[in-house]
Amino acid sequence: RPCAQPVARRKKKTAGIASRSAWCFWESPGGNASAVQAPPQPLEAMEAWQQLATAGTVVLGGAIAWAVLGWRCTAFDPPGVPREWTPLRMRVIQAGARGAFLGLDIGGTLSKLIVIDPGTADARSPACKRVVDFVTAHQRFGLTGKRDEHLALELGDGAVIHLLRFHTRRMPGALALARSQLETCEGVKGAGLTVDCTGGGSRKFAGAFAREASLTLRAHDELECLVGGLIALLRASxxxxxxxxxxxxxxxxxxxxxxxxxxxxxxxxxxxxxxxxxxxxxxxxxxxxxxxxxxTFFGLVNLITGLTSFSEMLSAAAKGDHTAVNLTVGDIYGDSEGVYGLRPDHIAANFGKPLAARRMPGDRAEPATSRRECGSDGAAAEADSATPPRVRSGSFHSDGRFHARTEDVCRAAxxxxxxxxxxxxxxxxxxxxxxxxxxxxxxxxxxxxxxxxxxxxxxxxxxxxxxxxxxxxxKREGYYGALGALLASGDTCAS
The missing domain is CATH 3.30.420.40 (ATPase, nucleotide binding domain)
Incomplete structure (x- = not known):
């Protein structure tokens, strides 16, 4: 048996091969320690290296062949294969084979949902058929849910990717709707259904999905799903x-x-x-x-103007003039061209116009023009006295407040x-x-x-x-994460 003494090693050259021979101390049953050298076997070592090199060549050659063939199959449509059998089409079929037809991206503001219709009745599970039939029969869902029909992607052979979105704050209503559709569906109630999900909400709402709708969220990395879904659609369309x-x-x-x-x-x-x-x-x-x-955009505009939807805010911004609120280079230097290479309309300070236009004691306020409305006879009639006077946007009111139109504030933000x-x-x-x-x-x-x-x-x-x-x-700017989650395989998103 080995004794407690350390192992000593020394170099020795044999047949031109540098090797190390180990000197091991062993203790005999009688208690006498003796040193025994394990002599090197240079020929056996050479044979071992040759076998290893041969195996390495085989492995390397196989890896190269696999890489070339794999790249060939994923980068191009193989000859003789129908156009609809693109890499994305094949990956959707693979996802359906493991029962996946839903991809969800739960963001802080919006939730995006991908629903796959395999196209053929025999490829649809009962749950898939129930969801696809319900989704395609409606354009709107609740207060904020909407199916973007113009963004649907046809994959051939009847297979379609449907895209839906709704406000994340309406998640309780979305779960109630999912429960109502799936609770009587064969193979779902009791057993539940797994949904591939990404975004911060994939963890935040996991418990609610399980309790309220018997749905299990399988979380995937957010940015990995974004990149995977983006590249898949860039190649498919x-x-x-x-x-x-x-x-x-x-x-x-x-x-x-x-x-x-x-x-x-x-x-x-x-x-x-x-x-x-x-x-x-x-x-x-x-x-x-x-x-x-x-x-940031939504919060600022909501706090300043009281508008409550992105659509209203962006529609207002399209009609606005940001220079009524933003301080420009021209406001500081005049209309001189080429000051530090900046044009007069370049912004010097966001929302800075009130500072530069502020009234000092003794300054006169911007004259107010009373609102007028046209009567039935075409004559101008004075508006009701309760109607506030109209002040030019980008100027101070007589009460000392800077006045700007809602459209100008939206555009500036x-x-x-x-x-x-x-x-x-x-x-x-x-x-x-x-x-x-x-x-x-x-x-x-x-x-x-x-x-x-x-x-x-x-x-x-x-x-x-x-x-x-x-x-x-x-084109489908908000849906890549949801698609990447749907195409996920195992615990990682398919690249």
Whole structure:
């Protein structure tokens, strides 16, 4: 048996091969210790190395073949395979085979839901059939739920991806609706149903889903699902998924389905903003972010104007003039061109106009013009005395308060948020040497036809990068996380 003495080693050269021979101390049953050398076996060692090298060659060759064939199958449509059997179509079939047909992304403001219709009756489980039939029969759900029918993606052979959204604060109503549809469905009641989910709510609402609707949430990494769902749709719909805006606001398609699209920056604009560098389908990392996002815009406008919906706020912003509220370079330097390379209409201070235009003691207030309304005979009649006088937007009222129209406040808040998002994205793009900046997230959903947020972001990215970077927008900007969760396999999102 080995004794308590340490093991000694020394170098020895045999047949030109450097080896180490171990000197081990053993204690005999009689208690006498003796040193026994384990002589090296150079020929056996060489044979072992040769066998190892052969095995390594086989393994390496197999890995290369697997990589080439795997890349060939996922990057292109194999010859003889119908067009509908694209990688996304095959992954949807695989998801259906394991009973997955729902993908959910629960954000701080909005929840996004993906529902897969396999297309054939024999591919639908009872729960899948119940949900698909209910979803396709309605356009609206409760107070805030809506199916974006124009964004549905057909995968061929009758398979369709349906996209829905609702306000996260309405989650109790959504769970009640889910329970009413599934509680009598065969194979669901008692056994429950698993939903692949991402976003902060995948953990926050897990208990409520189990209690209220017998649904189990399987949580997946938020940014991994975002990247996975984005790349899947860029490849599945290369003709119209991504686009840039021209100088006149017209759409210009961008095909990002191939490997040449990498690397790119993704700015995911939700309540806050995460900025992700994507170098390949399976290589990405979060590189920056900002807390100034859609939540900032909604909160400021709600507190200042009292508006309560994004649609109202963005509609008002489209009619507003931010220079009535923002302090511009021209307000400070006049209309002189080229001051520090800045145009007169560049913003010097967001919401800074009240400071520069403030009245000092002895100053006269802006003259007020009484509101007038036209009578039936066409004559101008004085409005009711209770109607406040109309004051030019961007000036002080006689009571000392700065007056601005609701539309101008909305536009100023929108410009402030989009400029901050664009600046953070440009800095990341420059730092990592990236030209393409993709914008995703539900904050942009109202501008899918080329609205104010997209126009401002497009201008800002081009101006602040010196034309070196391009803003690219996405058709289904808010749904990539939900799709990535649906395509998840096991505990990680499929890349």
């Amino acid at each position: 290369p003709d119209d998924e991504a686009f840039a805006l021209g100088s006149g606001g017209e759409r210009m398609g961008r095909d990002l389905s191939g490997s040449s699209a990498f690397p790119f920056i993704v700015a995911n604009v939700g309540s806050g903003v995460s900025i992700v560098l994507v170098e390949s389908p399976d290589r990405w990392r979060r590189v920056s972010g900002t807390p100034i996002g859609g939540g 929108l410009v402030m948020v989009t400029d901050q998002v664009a600046q953070a994205a440009v800095m990341s793009a420059k730092h990592h040497g990236v030209r393409r900046v993709l914008f995703a997230g539900s904050f942009l959903r109202h501008g899918s036809s080329g609205g104010v947020p997209q126009e401002r972001l497009s201008w800002a990215i081009d101006a602040w990068s010196g034309g070196e970077a391009e803003a690219i927008f996405l």
